[in-house]
Amino acid sequence: MPLPLTDDQRALAESVAAFARRSAPMESTRATFDDSAAGARPAFWEALLRQGLHALHLPEKHGGADAGLVELAVVVEQLGRALVPGPYLPTVTASAVVAAAGEGALRDELLAAFADGATGALVRSTGLRAESVEFGWTVSGSSEPVLGLPGADVVVVRAEGADGPVWFRVRAADAAVRTESGTDLSRSVGRLELEAYVVSADEVLPAPAPDLVDVTVNSLLAAEASGLAAWCLSTAVEYVRTRVQFGKPIGSFQAVQHKAAMLLVRAERITAAAWDAARSAGQPAEQQRLAAAQAALTALPLAIDAALECVTLLGGIGFTWEHDVHLYWRRAISIASSVGTEEEWARRLGEVALTAERDFSFVDADALPELRAQVGAVLDEVLTLPPDPVSSTGWASARGGPRMARLAEAGLVAPHYPKPYGIGAGPHEQAVIAAEFARRNLPQPTTIIGEWVLPTILAGGTPAQQERFLTPTLRGEIVWCQLFSEPGAGSDLAGLSTRAEQVEGGWKLNGQKVWTSSAHEADWGVCLARTDPDAPKHKGISYFLIDLRTPGVDIRPLVQSTGMAEFNEVFLDDVVVPDDCLLGEPGQGWKLATTTLTEERVSMGGMLPHGGARLVKRAIAEGSYATSRAEAVRVLGRNTARELSLGALNLRSVQTLLAGARPGAEISVQKVYNALAQREGSRGILTLLGPLGTLTGSSVDPASDFVLDHIALPSVLFGGGTIEIQLNVIAQRILGLPR
DSSP states (O other), rough: SOOOOSSSHHHHHHHHHHHHHOOOOHHHHHTTHHHHTTOOOOHHHHHHHHTTTTTTSSOOOGGGGOOOOOHHHHHHHHHHHHOOOOHHHHHHOOOOOOHTOSHHHHHHHHHHHHHHTEEEEEEEEEEEEEETTTTTEEEEEEEOEEETOOOOOOOOOOOHHHHHHHHEEEEEOOEEOOOOOSTTTTTTEEEEEEEEEEGGGGGGEEOOHHHHHHHHHHHHHHHHHHHHHHHHHHHHHHHHOOOOOOOEEEGGGGHHHHHHHHHHHHHHHHHHHHHHHHHGGOOOOHHHHHHHHHIIIIIIIHHHHHHHHHHHHGGGGGGGGTTTHHHHHHHHHHHHHHTTOOOHHHHHHHHHHHTTOOOOOOOOOSHHHHHHHHHHHHHHHTTTTTOOOOOOSTTTTOOOHHHHHHHHHHTTTTTTTTTTTTTTHHHHHHHHHHEEEEETOOOOOOTTTTHHHHHHHHHHSSSHHHHHHHHHTTSSOEEEEEEETTTTTTOOOGGGOOOEEEEETTEEEEEOOOOOOOTTTTTEEEEEEEEESSSTTSSSSEEEEEESSSSTTTEEEOOOTTOOEEEEEEEEEEEEEGGGGSSSSSSOOHHHHOOOOSSOOOSSSSOSSSSSSHHHHHHHHHTTOOSOOHHHHHHHHHHHHHHHHHHHHHHHHHHHHHTTOOHHHHHHHHHHHHHHHHHHHHHHHHHHGGGGGOOOOSOOOGGSSSHHHHHHHHHHHHHOOEEEEEEEHHHISOOOOOO
16 A cells, blocks of 8 residues: 555645656666766656655745645655656755744745755754854764765754754755765765855754654654555566466465565555654654654565565566666665664664653543543443453453453444444444543453354344344453364464354354364363364364363363463364354355454554564663663563554554555554564564573563563464465465465
8 A cells, every 4th residue: 555545645746656657767767877876856856746746745925835744745656656856855855944944035046946946955863063153053074974965055064062953955066976876876976065154143054853853853754664665566566476487386385475475564564653753743752753753664674675576576677777677676775775774763663662652642631521521420430330350361361350341331342333333433432431441440341252153243244143142242240251272273264173063942162173262261262163164274164162161062172382371272062053053054154254344443553562662661660681771772662563564564554544544454463473573573682682592581571581482472463364375365365376
C-alpha cells in the first residue's frame, strides 16, 4: 500500500506519478548524471514549478498551497519511486524547515524565493562552529556531506554556538562549496566550507523547534525510501513471475516466494514509518521525537535492504550497470547515510522511550462526549467491584467475576459486536472506549480464544446457539479452546484426520488434537472434524462445539521448555456431540473457520508479549544488564522501533477502514512482523544479560523473566500458522505469485 490514504492524497499521488513518467524517464536520468552531480537544474524543473509541487507545503500568503507534511511526503514518495533526479527533495526539505522557523523578515524572504522556484539545501552539521561577535556571528568549519548543496540557490545552515544552535542563511554566491563524488548518481552532494564567515544579524533565522526539524527531515527521507522500496518490490515480483528456470517460473519456488514476501513486509514497514512521522508534525514535541527516530531507524535502513533483496531476486542481471536497480540501491544508501548512524538514532529513541510512549489514538479527547460519559459511568462503577480472578497459568482466560459480568451487561467486553452482545461500535467508538479504559488504568477485557470463536458463532450459528454461548462467554462463565491442530497435520489444517460419524441425535468424533491452548482450563472447545472422508481436502470438514466434560474427552497437558503447561494434547474417543452443537451445515467447517465479522475489533498500538520494550525498560530500571547503560538504551530503542512499526501498521489499517476501504496487505504484514519482532526483540534482550543469562527466575510467568521470555517464543512462532506459512499466503494471495 502506498503512503496516501485519502481520496485527495491518492489523486495527488496519481498526478505526480504521471508527471514523473512524462518528465523524468530513466533514459533521461542516466544521460544527465554529470549535470545532476554538479547541481544543475533538470530540464523538467520549470514544468515542476508550473505544477506547484515545489510549493505545496508552503504558506498560502507566501505563494504556497498550505498543504501538510503528509501531502508533501506523498509527492516525495512518488518522485522517489520514479527516481526523479535533481534538487527537489533537498529543496522542499530546506523550505519546510524555513517554514517551521519563527516569523521574521528573513523567513518571509526565503519562503518567497522558494515559492518563486529557488533550489535549496539544508546544512545541519556539528562541523560548523558559530562565534558571537559585535555585529552578529562568525562561522568556521567544514560540514558533513550534504545532499543537494552544489547548485543550491538558498543554503540554510545550522551551526553550533556556545549557547545553542544558530540558524542563518548563506548566500550561494559567497559560499565555499566542495562538490563530492556522490553515491547517488542522480543528485549532487557536497561540503560547505566556511572560514570566519560573517553572518550579520539580519541573516539570522529564528530557530525552528529541533524536534520539528528532525521529523520534517526524516519523514521526507522516509517517504522517498517508501517510493524506492515500492519500485524494488514491483520490479522484483514482475521478474520472478515471468522468469523461467527448470521449466517453471522462479516465482513458484518457495524460497523465492518467501524472499518476495519479506520484501513486501519491508516495504509496508517503510511506508508506515514514513506516514507516521509525517502525521506527527502537528503533535507535541515528545511525539515528534519518537516518530522521527522511528523513521530514521526503520524506514531508511530497510530501504537499503529492500534494494539489495531486489538485486538478489533479479539475479545476475540485477548486478549489472545496465539495470536500474543499482541506482535505487545507491539512492537508498545515500539518504539513509545522510541522517547519521543507526546507533545514534537507536540511542535517541531509547532515551525518549524510557519516559514516553507513541500516541496512536485517532480521535480527539472530546470526541463522542455522550459515549464517553456513558462508558465512564460504567467503568467507575466497575472499579468499585471486587477484582476478577486471574488465570493461574500464563495468558489463559480466567473465570469471570463481578467486573467482567458488569462489562458484559454494558456491551463493553466486545463493544464491536452487534447488540445485545456489544454496542455495534465502529473504529471511532472503539477508540473512545479504549481511551476511557486507559484513563482509569483498567485493562480492557478479553475472552482470549473466544475472540475467534464468538465471531464465528455470530456469523454462522443459529439464534439458539448464539443465545446459549455468547453472553455466558462474554461474562467469563465459559472459557474456550480451539481443537484445530493435529499431530499429522500441523499448519495444514485441511489435512486433518479427526473423523465425525453421524449417529442418532448427533455425531460421534474420534481423533487426536495437539497444541491446544488452555484446554485444561476450558469448558468448551471448537473442533474441526472430517464428516465426508471422500471430499477434497478443504471440503467435507465440519465445525463442532464440544463440551469438554463429555465422556471420551481426554486432556493431557504438554509441559513446555519453560516448565509451564499452557498447551495440551486432546484425545477424542467416541465423543458424542449432539446435533445442536454442529455449527452451520455439514461440510461448512473450513468456511466457518476462516470467518470473522465485518466490523472487527480495532487494534491500537503494538505492545509485544515477548521481547517488548517494557522488559528492556525494566532491565534498565533494575540494573539487570551486563553491558553499558548506553548499549541497554540502544536495545530499548531498537525494540521500541519494532513496536512502533506495528503500531503504525495497525493505525493505517484503521484509517483505511475509516476511508471506506478494506485493509490490504498490511494485515498479513502485521501477522508476520509481529512474530519476527518478538523473536528479534527477545534475542536483543539476551544480548544485555551476560552471566545473568545463566539464571532464570520463576516459571510461573515467563513474560516476567528475561531468559524464559526467549524460551517461550515457539508458542508465538508456531501459533496461528508459522511465519513461513504466512509468507506463503502473502506471496500467493497478495503478490499473485504462481503456486
